[in-house]
Amino acid sequence: LVSQFHGGCSAGRVYAGITADGKLKPCPFYPLEVGDVVKGDLESLWLHSREFKEMRDRENFDGFCGVCEYRDFCGGCRGRSWALSGGNIRASDPYCVLVRS
Numbered sequence: 001l002v003s004q005f006h007g008g009c010s011a012g013r014v015y016a017g018i019t020a021d022g023k024l025k026p027c028p029f030y031p032l033e034v035g036d037v038v039k040g041d042l043e044s045l046w047l048h049s050r051e052f053k054e055m056r057d058r059e060n061f062d063g064f065c066g067v068c069e070y071r072d073f074c075g076g077c078r079g080r081s082w083a084l085s086g087g088n089i090r091a092s093d094p095y096c097v098l099v100r101s
Contacts, residue, residue, distance in 0.1 A: 008073055008074040008075040008076070009027075009055075009074075009075050009076060009077050009078050009079075011026040011027035011030060011055060011077075011078050011079060012027070012051065012052040012055035012056060013055065013056055016046065016052075017030075018037055021038070022036050022037045022038035022039070023035070023036055023037075024036065024037050024042070024045050024046075024049075026052060026055055026078065026079070027079050029079040029080070029083075030078070030079040030082060031083075032051065032082075034049040034051045034052065035049055051089060054089045055078045055089060057090075058071045058072060058075050059071075060090060061075070061076070061090045061091075061092070062090045062091050062092060063091060064092040064096065064099050065081070065090075065091075065092040066090070066092070070098070077093050077095070078093075080093055080094070080095060081093045081094070
């Protein structure tokens with residue numbers, strides 16, 4: 001349980017962003033909106049959106065992040081992974097110090 005909230009990227013696990021017009025985003029750096037809290041239910045979006053579920057499911061991350069012994073404490077930056085992979089939220093974080101060394 002501690003690993004769910006300890007270290008690494010907290011986007012979609014511990015926090016999310018809500019824009020001024022009510023759009024829900026996993027983090028400020030993640031450009032896609034996963035729902036609208038004005039039109040929808042925040043709790044339902046938090047618990048059931050595909051993007052949040054994929055960000056939380058570290059066992060199914062692709063590449064190095066998916067097999068890394070530290071994935072439960074790190075998980076890489078999901079926003080950066082998404083942006084630099086062309087849209088794959090489960091992609092490995094290319095700026096991981098373990099991958100780069």
